[in-house]
Structure formats: structure tokens, C-alpha cells
Amino acid sequence: MRIVLGVGGGIAAYKAVLLLRVLREAGHSVRVVPTPTALRFIGRPTWEALSGEPVTADLFDDVDQVAHVEIGRRADLVVVAPATADLLARASAGRADDLLTATLLVATCPVLMAPAMHTQMWQHPATVANVATLRSRGVHVLEPADGRLTGTDSGPGRLPEPEEILTAALGLLRARDLADRDVVVSAGGTREPLDPVRFLGNRSSGRQGIALASTAAARGARVTLVAANVEAPLPSGVEVVRVETADELRAAVLAAAVRADVVVMAAAVADFRPTSTAAAKIKKTPDGAPPVIELVQNPDILAELAADRPHPGQVVVGFAAETGDGSATVLEHGRAKAVRKGADLLVVNAVGDGRGFEVTTNDVTVLDGAGRVVTGASGTKEQVADVVWDTVLARLAQTSPSPS
Ligand code: C5P
Numbered sequence: 001m002r003i004v005l006g007v008g009g010g011i012a013a014y015k016a017v018l019l020l021r022v023l024r025e026a027g028h029s030v031r032v033v034p035t036p037t038a039l040r041f042i043g044r045p046t047w048e049a050l051s052g053e054p055v056t057a058d059l060f061d062d063v064d065q066v067a068h069v070e071i072g073r074r075a076d077l078v079v080v081a082p083a084t085a086d087l088l089a090r091a092s093a094g095r096a097d098d099l100l101t102a103t104l105l106v107a108t109c110p111v112l113m114a115p116a117m118h119t120q121m122w123q124h125p126a127t128v129a130n131v132a133t134l135r136s137r138g139v140h141v142l143e144p145a146d147g148r149l150t151g152t153d154s155g156p157g158r159l160p161e162p163e164e165i166l167t168a169a170l171g172l173l174r175a176r177d178l179a180d181r182d183v184v185v186s187a188g189g190t191r192e193p194l195d196p197v198r199f200l201g202n203r204s205s206g207r208q209g210i211a212l213a214s215t216a217a218a219r220g221a222r223v224t225l226v227a228a229n230v231e232a233p234l235p236s237g238v239e240v241v242r243v244e245t246a247d248e249l250r251a252a253v254l255a256a257a258v259r260a261d262v263v264v265m266a267a268a269v270a271d272f273r274p275t276s277t278a279a280a281k282i283k284k285t286p287d288g289a290p291p292v293i294e295l296v297q298n299p300d301i302l303a304e305l306a307a308d309r310p311h312p313g314q315v316v317v318g319f320a321a322e323t324g325d326g327s328a329t330v331l332e333h334g335r336a337k338a339v340r341k342g343a344d345l346l347v348v349n350a351v352g353d354g355r356g357f358e359v360t361t362n363d364v365t366v367l368d369g370a371g372r373v374v375t376g377a378s379g380t381k382e383q384v385a386d387v388v389w390d391t392v393l394a395r396l397a398q399t400s401p402s403p404s
Contacts, residue, residue, distance in 0.1 A: 035087065071103050206232055246270050
């Protein structure tokens with residue numbers, strides 16, 4: 001396989017030399033793309049001698065070969081080590097001011113980043129936001145190791161050991177397991193208009209749906225993301241259909257589902273909408289009488305998808321955000337819903353008290369259509385998404401073994 005090893009300008013660049021060796025020993029050809037600053041730590045002859053390939057850092061070297069396009073386009077995997085705070089910031093902003101960042105903009109293959117920096121830089125809100133943006137786009141950003149840093153200080157910020165980066169890299173090369181699969185993911189929360197300025201909505205940020213879309217794309221799937229009012233940045237490499245209401249979401253999902261191997265309904269769809277939408281803003285009345293808003297039930301898209309599949313092998317997955325109450329626990333509510341909806345899998349998570357909505361982590365239980373527990377997952381929404389896709393793949397192996 002062809003691997004691009006991007007090297008950021010930090011002292012841990014010397015460890016990337018060892019990483020280059022182990023990648024080569026694992027049988028891969030490696031094109032090293034250092035940033036200009038990285039070359040101040042480790043020079044070009046070292047990279048060229050160990051990779052056996054030419055090394056440039058600048059967009060203006062080898063212009064005739066359009067290096068920034070060719071290197072990114074031909075790569076099966078890009079590994080960035082060390083990913084410095086500056087490099088993470090430039091990559092998350094989509095800058096293209098050196099050969100490495102330009103390569104990152106062109107590459108459609110999986111990208112793995114191994115950060116290394118001082119603890120304060122790693123924990124700074126700017127870096128935290130940049131890492132979240134990159135992850136939401138499907139970039140795999142490793143957690144830095146905790147230990148001795150440059151000088152005498154220690155804490156989280158050490159470059160993970162080369163063997164650990166190698167293991168993650170080889171895992172990504174293997175993990176194109178959704179290649180040639182068509183998937184549809186709905187994300188976000190619908191808004192049902194009351195009048196031109198007000199709507200009935202919900203707290204869904206769309207992050208779990210976006211994580212499902214970006215991880216599926218990273219695993220090789222063709223992804224349609226039906227996004228209802230999402231706040232988080234959208235992943236690249238997926239087809240996005242923006243919708244507002246449950247009705248629009250239904251139309252977009254049903255249209256895309258016709259050719260899909262998998263449909264995942266991660267969106268929070270309003271169960272009710274106002275019977276009619278006022279043409280002008282609803283005004284307060286002089287006598288203070290509150291307006292009466294009549295609601296009508298929305299169609300249950302998930303139940304409809306599950307009951308009426310365009311082809312029998314299609315896997316339909318629902319999500320259920322539940323709170324326990326006096327009548328049943330979160331899981332009991334989830335079991336009843338799994339049976340009621342008829343989907344193949346239902347991903348149940350507890351919400352409220354800062355869990356589930358508007359946060360970057362999740363803790364879920366995956367049930368089958370009969371309400372039996374298949375698996376559980378907790379961690380970042382990307383980690384949870386990967387477990388959902390693992391479970392979906394096991395289903396697909398039974399229902400439609402060969403990609404359509
Ligand atoms: O019934 P509840 O809203 O809890 O079910 C959640 C699941 O059903 C989610 O997968 C959601 O996307 C889907 N749903 C739907 N149409 C609705 C309401 C929910 O597809 N009208």
C-alpha cells in the first residue's frame with residue numbers, strides 16, 4: 001500500500017523516523033511529506049535515505065509534477081506524526097500553505113493523526129475544537145500518550161509510540177469494510193414551523209449522525225447524509241441533503257433509501273407538528289388569552305422504512321433516546337420500541353442530565369428487532385458509530401453478503 005507520512009514541526013519528529021522504518025518493514029511504500037518546520041528538526045537526507053523516495057516540503061518544488069494533487073490522490077492512507085497544535089489548526093481550517101496541508105485537502109483515503117505537544121497546548125480550547133472538527137470530518141486523531149515531554153515537564157501530549165501508531169495505521173488500511181455499500185444516515189432534529197419565526201424543535205445537535213456518516217465514509221461507503229438543522233461541521237466526502245421538517249426529512253430519506261444497503265435513522269424527528277402554520281407571526285391578544293396550538297402526528301419514518309423495504313436485504317437501524325420513568329427503565333422502554341418499530345437494530349441511549357444530546361460522548365446499548373441486547377458501546381460519538389457499523393456489517397453478512 002502507498003502511505004503518506006506527514007511530519008509536523010515538533011521535536012517528536014525524530015520518532016517519526018522510527019515510524020517510517022516500521023511502516024517500511026511492514027511492506028508499505030512511504031512518501032514522506034514534512035512541513036518546512038519539520039525539516040529544521042530532521043533533514044531531508046534522513047527521510048530520503050530511509051524512504052527511498054524524493055522528499056519535498058514546499059508547494060513550489062516539482063511544480064511540473066503537481067505534487068500536492070498527485071501525492072494525496074495516490075495515497076491509500078495518510079499518517080501525520082507528530083501532528084503539532086499548529087498543524088491541527090491549519091488542517092482543521094482547510095489551509096493549503098505547504099505541501100502537507102495541500103495533500104490533506106486532496107486525499108480521500110483515511111487520515112490518521114498522532115498529536116504531540118505540551119499539555120497546555122493539547123488542552124487549550126482552540127486545540128480541543130480543532131481536534132473535534134477533524135474527528136467530525138472522519139479524521140482519526142489518536143489521543144497523545146501521558147508521560148515525559150520535552151525538558152522536565154510531563155503530562156498528556158507525548159507522541160504515541162511508533163508501534164501504537166503502526167497498529168492504528170494497519171487497522172485503517174484493513175478497515176475499508178463498507179466499500180461499495182450505499183448508506184443513508186439521517187442526523188439532527190426536525191423543526192416544525194408554527195409561524196414564520198417560531199418552530200417546535202428539539203435538542204439534537206446532529207453529532208452522532210454526523211459521526212455515523214463520517215465513519216461510514218472512512219470505511220469506504222457511499223454516504224447520503226440527510227441533515228436536519230445540524231450545528232456541528234459536516235464531513236467531507238459525503239452527499240449532504242439539508243432538510244428542515246419531518247415531512248422534508250421523510251421525502252429525502254425515502255428517496256435515498258431506494259438504492260441503499262443500510263438506512264440509519266439517527267435524527268430526532270418531531271412526533272407532532274402544528275396542524276397549520278400561521279402565515280404571519282402569532283400575536284399576543286389584548287385579553288392575555290394564550291393561543292391554542294393544535295398538533296397532528298407525524299408519520300413514523302423508521303417504522304415505514306422497516307415495513308416497506310425496497311429490497312429484502314436492506315438493514316434498517318433506529319435510534320432511541322430514552323429517559324427512565326416510574327413505569328420502566330431506559331432499556332425496558334428501548335425493548336418495547338425495538339419490537340414496535342420493526343427495525344433490525346435499535347441503538348438505545350439514556351438522555352438528560354448532560355447525557356446524549358449536545359455532548360461529544362455517548363453510551364449506548366444496541367438491541368435487535370426482538371429487543372435482545374446485541375452489544376454496547378461507549379466513548380466518543382465516532383467510537384460509538386464504529387461499533388454501530390460493526391454490528392450492521394454482521395447483519396449485512398447475513399442479509400446481503402455481496403455488495404450490490
Ligand atoms: O419514537 P421515537 O421518536 O423515540 O423513535 C426514535 C427513532 O424513530 C429514531 O430512529 C427516529 O429517527 C425515528 N423516528 C422516525 N419518525 C418519527 C419519529 C421518530 O423515523 N416521526
